[in-house]
Amino acid sequence: xxxxxxxxxxxxxxxxxxxxxxxxxxxxxxxxxxxxxxxxxxxxxxxxxxxxxxxxxxxxxxxxxxxxxxxxxxxxxxxxxxxxxxxxxxxxxxxxxxxxxxxxxxxxxxxxxxxxxxxxxxxxxxxxxxxxxxxxxxxxxxxxxxxxxxxxxxxxxxxxxxxxxxxxxxxxxxxxxxxxxxxxxxxxxxxxxxxxxxxxxxxxxxxxxxxxxxxxxxxxxxxxxxxxxxxxxxxxxxxxxxxxxxxxxxxxxxxxxxxxxxxxxxxxxxxxxxxxxxxxxxxxxxxxxxxxxxxxxxxxxxxxxxxxxxxxxxxxxxxxxxxxxxxxxxxxxxxxxxxxxxxxxxxxxxxxxxxxxxxxxxxxxxxxxxxxxxxxxxxxxxxxxxxxxxxxxxxxxxxxxxxxxxxxxxxxxxxxxxxxxxxxxxxxxxxxxxxxxxxxxxxxxxxxxxxxxxxxxxxxxxxxxxxxxxxxxxxxxxxxxxxxxxxxxxxxxxxxxxxxxxxxxxxxxxxxxxxxxxxxxxxxxxxxxxxxxxxxxxxxxx
Numbered sequence: 103x104x105x106x107x108x109x110x111x112x113x114x115x116x117x118x119x120x121x122x123x124x125x126x127x128x129x130x131x132x133x134x135x136x137x138x139x140x141x142x143x144x145x146x147x148x149x150x151x152x153x154x155x156x157x158x159x160x161x162x163x164x165x166x167x168x169x170x171x172x173x174x175x176x177x178x179x180x181x182x183x184x185x186x187x188x189x190x191x192x193x194x195x196x197x198x199x200x201x202x203x204x205x206x207x208x209x210x211x212x213x214x215x216x217x218x219x220x221x222x223x224x225x226x227x228x229x230x231x232x233x234x235x236x237x238x239x240x241x242x243x244x245x246x247x248x249x250x251x252x253x254x255x256x257x258x259x260x261x262x263x264x265x266x267x268x269x270x271x272x273x274x275x276x277x278x279x280x281x282x283x284x285x286x287x288x289x290x291x292x293x294x295x296x297x298x299x300x301x302x303x304x305x306x307x308x309x310x311x312x313x314x315x316x317x318x319x320x321x322x323x324x325x326x327x328x329x330x331x332x333x334x335x336x337x338x339x340x341x342x343x344x345x346x347x348x349x350x351x352x353x354x355x356x357x358x359x360x361x362x363x364x365x366x367x368x369x370x371x372x373x374x375x376x377x378x379x380x381x382x383x384x385x386x387x388x389x390x391x392x393x394x395x396x397x398x399x400x401x402x403x404x405x406x407x408x409x410x411x412x413x414x415x416x417x418x419x420x421x422x423x424x425x426x427x428x429x430x431x432x433x434x435x436x437x438x439x440x441x442x443x444x445x446x447x448x449x450x451x452x453x454x455x456x457x458x459x460x461x462x463x464x465x466x467x468x469x470x471x472x473x474x475x476x477x478x479x480x481x482x483x484x485x486x487x488x489x490x491x492x493x494x495x496x497x498x499x500x501x502x503x504x505x506x507x508x509x510x511x512x513x514x515x516x517x518x519x520x521x522x523x524x525x526x527x528x529x530x531x532x533x534x535x536x537x538x539x540x541x542x543x544x545x546x547x548x549x550x551x552x553x554x555x556x557x558x559x560x561x562x563x564x565x566x567x568x569x570x571x572x573x574x575x576x577x578x579x580x581x582x583x584x585x586x587x588x589x590x591x592x593x594x595x596x597x598x599x600x601x602x603x604x605x606x607x608x609x610x611x612x613x614x615x616x617x618x619x620x621x622x623x624x625x626x627x628x629x630x631x632x633x634x635x636x637x638x639x640x641x642x643x644x
C-alpha cells in the first residue's frame with residue numbers, strides 16, 4: 103500500500119468552493135442579473151435585494167493599505183447589530199463568505215466581509231494574524247459603523263480558519279466586539295506548528311501552497327521556511343506567541359466575550375488540543391462543536407448555502423448574544439460532539455464532563471495492552487522508514503472522505519514490526535466509548551541526541567482492517583546519546599465508539615511524512631517499560 107504523499111501541492115484549503123459560482127452570486131446581489139445561477143439561488147438574491155443593499159468597495163486598513171471588501175446594509179434608521187468577517191486563507195478572499203453573509207444580512211444584520219491583507223485584491227503583505235491584521239479588523243469595523251444608517255447595537259466578529267484567529271485577536275484588543283464565532287480555528291499557533299516539539303511540515307507546506315499567489319511578508323516567509331528547514335525553533339515560537347489567542351485570553355475573560363468554536367476531530371492544520379487549551383481557559387459564555395472530518399470540512403456545506411448544523415448554531419449564537427433572542431443555545435451545554443463513526447450528536451455541559459473515567463492499559467512484551475504492567479521487555483523500531491500507519495493520505499481532502507462516510511481503512515497486518523512497535527488490547531466485550539484526551543507514557547532509548555516518533559491509536563476490526571482514532575507526535579531534542587527518554591504526552595482529543603469484538607491498537611513508528619523527522623537514518627529506538635515508571639496508555643471513557 104502506498105504511503106501518504108504530501109508532495110502534491112495543495113492549491114486550496116477550500117476545494118469545494120467555486121470562484122466562478124461565487125462571483126456570479128455576488129454579481130446577482132449587486133446588479134440583479136442572475137446569469138449562471140440556479141433558479142433557487144436567483145430567487146435568494148432577488149429576495150435579499152428587496153431587503154437590503156449589497157456593495158463592493160475598499161476598506162482603508164493599517165498603514166493605509168486598501169483591503170478588498172463587500173457590505174450588506176439595510177437602509178432603515180432602526181438600531182441593528184453588525185458582523186465583520188475577516189477572510190479565510192484563500193485567494194477567494196471575502197467571496198468565500200458571500201452566501202453566509204447574505205443569510206446573516208437577511209436576518210437583520212449589517213455585514214462587512216473583507217479580504218485579509220496580502221491576499222487577492224487586498225494590498226499589504228500576509229502577516230499571519232500579526233498586529234497589522236488586528237488593526238485591519240478594527241478599521242473594517244470603523245468602516246462598517248460609519249456607513250450604517252442607524253445606531254449600532256452590538257458587534258460580532260466571525261471567521262473561518264485564518265479569519266477565525268484574526269477574529270479572536272480583534273475581540274481581545276477592541277472592546278467594541280461583543281461576541282465571536284471562530285470556525286476551524288487555532289488557540290496556540292506555536293503548538294500548531296511545533297506539537298510536542300515536532301514540526302508540522304506538511305501543514306506548513308499546505309499553507310504555503312494555498313498562499314502561492316498571496317504576498318507573504320519577509321518575516322512570514324522566513325518563519326515558514328525555518329519550520330521546513332528545522333531552523334530557529336525559539337524564533338518561531340516567539341513569532342507565534344502574539345498571534346495566539348491563548349496569549350490574550352485574559353482580555354477576552356475580563357470582558358466575558360462569548361466565543362463559539364467549531365473544530366474537526368482529525369484536524370491536520372490546527373490540531374484540536376491546542377484549541378481546547380484556549381477553550382478551557384475562557385470563562386465567559388462559550389461553546390465548542392467537534393465534528394467528523396478535517397480542516398473547514400464540517401462547515402463547508404454551509405458556505406455553499408446548504409443546510410449545516412455548525413452554521414445554524416453560528417447564527418443562533420449571534421442571535422442570542424447580539425440580538426438577545428432566547429433561542430435556547432445558552433442552555434444546551436458548552437460542548438457538542440459528533441461521534442465517529444455513527445455521527446450521533448452528544449451535548450455535554452463542559453469539556454471535562456465528556457470523560458467519566460480512565461482505563462489504563464500497559465504495554466507488554468508480547469504486543470498486548472494489558473491491565474497489569476510488565477517490566478524488562480524491549481521493542482526496537484528502525485528509523486527512517488514509513489509504514490501504513492499515517493496521519494492521513496492528504497491534508498483537507500482526506501477529511502472529505504470521512505465526511506462522506508468513507509474513512510480510510512488501514513491494513514494493520516501490513517505494518518512491518520521491524521519498523522514499528524505494535525500493541526493491541528483483547529477484543530472488547532462491549533461497545534467502548536472513548537471520550538476525551540488519551541495519554542501515552544512510554545520510555546525508550548535513543549542512540550542519538552535527537553529522536554522522534556509518532557503514536558497512533560487504531561480501532562481494528564476482526565477482519566484486520568483498522569480506522570484511525572487519534573494520534574500525536576513526540577520529539578526529544580536535548581538528551582545525551584544512548585540515554586533513556588521518558589515520553590509522557592497527550593494524543594489528540596477524540597469521541598469514538600469502539601464496537602464489540604474490535605481491538606484497540608497502539609502503533610509507534612519513527613517516520614510519518616506529515617511531520618519533521620529528528621532521527622538519523624537507520625538509527626533505532628528501543629522502547630521499554632521500567633518497573634518504576636511503566637509504559638501505558640490512558641483511555642478516557644465516557
